[in-house]
Amino acid sequence: MYSKIIIRYGEIGVKSRDTRRKFESILRNNIKLALKRYNIKGNVKILHRRVLLELDCDNLDRAISILKKVPGVVSFSPSVECSLDMEEIEKTAMEVFLRKVKEVGERTVTFRVKTQRVKKNFSLTSVEINRYIGESILKNFQKNKPEDITLKVDLKNPQITLGIEIIDRVYIFTEVFRGVGGLPVNSQGNVLVLLSDGIDSPVAGFLMMKRGCGTVFLHLKISDEGLEKVKRIYEVLRDYDPTSKLIIFDYKEVLQSIRKSLEEIGKEKYTCIICKRIMLKIAQEYARRFNCEGITTGDSIGQVASQTLRNIYVISEGISYPIFRPLIGLDKVEIMDIAKKIGTYNISTSRDIKCFAVSKHPVTRGKIEEVRELEKYVLNRIGTIKPYLHL
Amino acid sequence: MYSKIIIRYGEIGVKSRDTRRKFESILRNNIKLALKRYNIKGNVKILHRRVLLELDCDNLDRAISILKKVPGVVSFSPSVECSLDMEEIEKTAMEVFLRKVKEVGERTVTFRVKTQRVKKNFSLTSVEINRYIGESILKNFQKNKPEDITLKVDLKNPQITLGIEIIDRVYIFTEVFRGVGGLPVNSQGNVLVLLSDGIDSPVAGFLMMKRGCGTVFLHLKISDEGLEKVKRIYEVLRDYDPTSKLIIFDYKEVLQSIRKSLEEIGKEKYTCIICKRIMLKIAQEYARRFNCEGITTGDSIGQVASQTLRNIYVISEGISYPIFRPLIGLDKVEIMDIAKKIGTYNISTSRDIKCFAVSKHPVTRGKIEEVRELEKYVLNRIGTIKPYLHL
Structure with a gap:
């Protein structure tokens, strides 16, 4: 099975379009080289204001430690990808969420949904998606009630933040890892x-x-x-x-x-x-x-x-x-x-x-x-x- | 009434004795100048590995904001001073502690005592003092039980840390403010x-x-x-x-x-x-x-x-x-x-x-x-x- 990691950069984003393209491509190349150093095969794609790494599930943990050290990477999230279809987003969100609830392993779990429309090509606003998916999770979770877990929304300091990023496809995740930040190596002299x-x-x-x-x-x-x-x-x-x-x-x-x-x-x-x-x-x-x-x-x-x-x-x-x-x-x-x-x-x-x-x-x-x-x-x-x- | 603030430096402490003396004196002078800029009168003394600021109580808050900006100051604590006499330490510690308990204003209060013998001229070790004063506080607090507050010791993450620093006299406090750190201005070129x-x-x-x-x-x-x-x-x-x-x-x-x-x-x-x-x-x-x-x-x-x-x-x-x-x-x-x-x-x-x-x-x-x-x-x-x- 394949894993996908959605990768965010910082300063590159404020550059002119040409510079951004150039820097994105350098960053992509640097990520490839970093993976290669540890013999990890992976496919690195440039998306709209994001970079996507696709790799074998078995290599996920190693890829995480590698990405933490690539300059230019501000943060990244192992994600499940789905289409822009709302029903599919709902289903995938629930899947990702349930996996995380299991991991937390407590009787009362607080959560929130945090959407970012990286590409503004979606009919609903971020706030509308948050509300829609949040309600869907509450409703469907109640139906199954796995092991009597109580679910509560907490917008300030929840145990689980379900992240949704909308680009040409949708990326759903619960973890955000910090990178080194800065600029990609070899983008300067x-x-x-x-x-x-x-x-x-x-x-x-x-x-x-x-x-x-x-x-x-x-x-x-x-x-x-x-x-x-x-x-x-x-x-x-x-x-x-x-x-x-x-x-x-x-x-x-x-x-x-x-x-x-x-x-x-x-x-x-x-x-x-x-x-x-x-x-x-x-x-x-x-x-x-x-x-x-x-x-x-x-x-x-x-x-x-x-x-x-x-x-x-x-x-x-x-x-x-x-x-x-x-x-x-x-x-x-x-x-x-x-x-x-x-x-x-x-x-x-x-x-x-x-x-x-x-x-x-x-x-x-x-x-x-x-x-x-x-x-x-x-x-x-x-x-x-x-x-x-x-x- | 007079307030005393005990001031700690960092890097100065690792210098040779001569350099340390020189830097201490520059720091003392810089603190004086910083206070003077805001027309605050105060007396600044060099103690053993600490600097002491004595000033009018009314100026305490302003002095705190000023000290936060003096390079070379790593941290500082408004303190009550007493002699090396154990009974006096006990009494003063209780006083400082009670004032802070009032400020916290909760029904259950956790605390610990943290002693530092800046000058190793005291018969008891830091751990012995912590235990002695901690027990004394628990015992005497129970006697009075102001407003039914329950007291608990928590060594890891307490609400109140009662600090005791032993130099030629003893300084007791509950607050530690961070300074800028670094070295005193004009100690370099x-x-x-x-x-x-x-x-x-x-x-x-x-x-x-x-x-x-x-x-x-x-x-x-x-x-x-x-x-x-x-x-x-x-x-x-x-x-x-x-x-x-x-x-x-x-x-x-x-x-x-x-x-x-x-x-x-x-x-x-x-x-x-x-x-x-x-x-x-x-x-x-x-x-x-x-x-x-x-x-x-x-x-x-x-x-x-x-x-x-x-x-x-x-x-x-x-x-x-x-x-x-x-x-x-x-x-x-x-x-x-x-x-x-x-x-x-x-x-x-x-x-x-x-x-x-x-x-x-x-x-x-x-x-x-x-x-x-x-x-x-x-x-x-x-x-x-x-x-x-x-x-």
């Missing part, structure tokens, strides 16, 4: 995301995905343990966009050279600043190659001593690509909440990996001229980073 | 915020305040109606930071010249891009003068046709200050929710003011070289913007 094994950068990457960006993740590897965590984090993030990429750049020796060069001249307290400047330069190189239109970082303000506005300035100076910092206005608890919700928090916190190069007393107010000089010195000492990377 | 009369930029400014930044708002005025709205928005934002500044820059003639110059050469579709580039250049000038370490904008992705990643790149190219875009990872509904919560939404949406210069078909993928040339041409045509602004 690409961004390069600097990805570490910590809590912040995966959240930053997710937020850019949610806004429709394609993502190229770049991990600057300094340890095998860190890489292991990053790979697990990336697998979680891929649920939100199976087309995203991960690039590993072996950064350990570079960082060792940075630290050593600065130590020799007694400037090790500049290690973090110079390291991050060089990271951004490498990121910019990859952004160029992978056709990205910005660099995303997990920067926030005031979390640690070196995360000052001044240091953000000194670190990002000289980068011509825009730097997106989606966490800049968020509290640490808010960032952690998102990390938990998207499923990266437990991986990020599973094992604390300290950077070997961090100096005890990092500079909090770096001076731009001195930093430029130090970077020049360090880059000269290192020579070219990888044969193909001329920074 | 300053940012310049481009402020318009729309929904987004006030939210962006608020989020930077919430992260502890000092703010200098810059409005590029193109109409009196717009300025009127901006002034009202600014008054709302000042509740979160009475020390923030607003600068008005008369931009109308500049924009007229931009539009005219571009029209003459048939490039009016570049108006928005060139306008925004010049806005950022003016912002950068003011950022420098007002000792800011970054520019904040309400940029988000995909809201309107011209808000592409590519355009963000083309617009911000050539600006050496970091640009903070705290809304970049948020959905429009999320931005609107924050605007409603902070009180700017109704002002922003009260009257839609269209920009006179917007072209019908704005460029969505501006080319950097062409844009640079066009800007140079336009700036030459305009000459120097205001005598003191050399862009």
Whole structure:
């Protein structure tokens, strides 16, 4: 038997007709790819202001968890489909309703009917349909009275809300699942995301995905343990966009050279600043190659001593690509909440990996001229980073 | 009679002792300034991991609305203070509890006691105090039985939670109000915020305040109606930071010249891009003068046709200050929710003011070289913007 899931989007709906069509088609494609990643066969159709997923009943639960992670999906409902014929709607509504009453399993059940005419092609108004189907349920339920259950209408806070959506056909449901919201991935340009094994950068990457960006993740590897965590984090993030990429750049020796060069001249307290400047330069190189239109970082303000506005300035100076910092206005608890919700928090916190190069007393107010000089010195000492990377 | 409000902070608590002391003192000062703005006299003390506000009873309600808007305050509770003496705690707890029971006004009242030893200087543990005070309340309540109310303990979801915080003295309360959270304003550096009369930029400014930044708002005025709205928005934002500044820059003639110059050469579709580039250049000038370490904008992705990643790149190219875009990872509904919560939404949406210069078909993928040339041409045509602004 086949299941149908009716899928709702949000912001796409306020776009011009052409943009909406384009975005609908991207969303449809993303849903297909997400299902394919878990080997689930399904048919995805674009309806009027809705997307419809048809799939084998056995795969329903898995499809639900997958759809919860597709950016652009605001909500969705497994539904029973019928024609616009009022008698058929009545019959189907009763069927769907009885199934849910059984599930609730209580003696007194409160309910309401909530109709939406997504396409205004129906003779009755939503309110008229609500009343008609509500009365029909009350009447026919009384006739059978399964197991002496008492039925009451409650418009405010019912146990069961029977949803009816009228498009070219009719979709009837009792569940509404929330999606991620936002825009479909790849409806906007690409961004390069600097990805570490910590809590912040995966959240930053997710937020850019949610806004429709394609993502190229770049991990600057300094340890095998860190890489292991990053790979697990990336697998979680891929649920939100199976087309995203991960690039590993072996950064350990570079960082060792940075630290050593600065130590020799007694400037090790500049290690973090110079390291991050060089990271951004490498990121910019990859952004160029992978056709990205910005660099995303997990920067926030005031979390640690070196995360000052001044240091953000000194670190990002000289980068011509825009730097997106989606966490800049968020509290640490808010960032952690998102990390938990998207499923990266437990991986990020599973094992604390300290950077070997961090100096005890990092500079909090770096001076731009001195930093430029130090970077020049360090880059000269290192020579070219990888044969193909001329920074 | 005097009221006492015990105030809790969040992130400040995880800082090193020196930083914590510094931030506590900034928070204390900010609370004083916020009260002063509304002519409320009060005494603000720093306790161990808490701040205490003492003020006249008559001002309690106004103080509550003010504290809800002070960044860095996570929560607070109007409290009755007593000594560490157990008998006095018992007596005071009963007093506070009875007052709340009256307020609830139901026949069956559920409650629990929740103690926190903020300073671990007390002989009993939190659990022991909870039990002792809980039993005492049950026993003494039964004696009097005011108006036949039945009392029950409910540890999970009670109607009344009697809070006890033990510091150098004891604070007993039944209400916990939520604050804004984040860090105290002016604990971080300053940012310049481009402020318009729309929904987004006030939210962006608020989020930077919430992260502890000092703010200098810059409005590029193109109409009196717009300025009127901006002034009202600014008054709302000042509740979160009475020390923030607003600068008005008369931009109308500049924009007229931009539009005219571009029209003459048939490039009016570049108006928005060139306008925004010049806005950022003016912002950068003011950022420098007002000792800011970054520019904040309400940029988000995909809201309107011209808000592409590519355009963000083309617009911000050539600006050496970091640009903070705290809304970049948020959905429009999320931005609107924050605007409603902070009180700017109704002002922003009260009257839609269209920009006179917007072209019908704005460029969505501006080319950097062409844009640079066009800007140079336009700036030459305009000459120097205001005598003191050399862009």
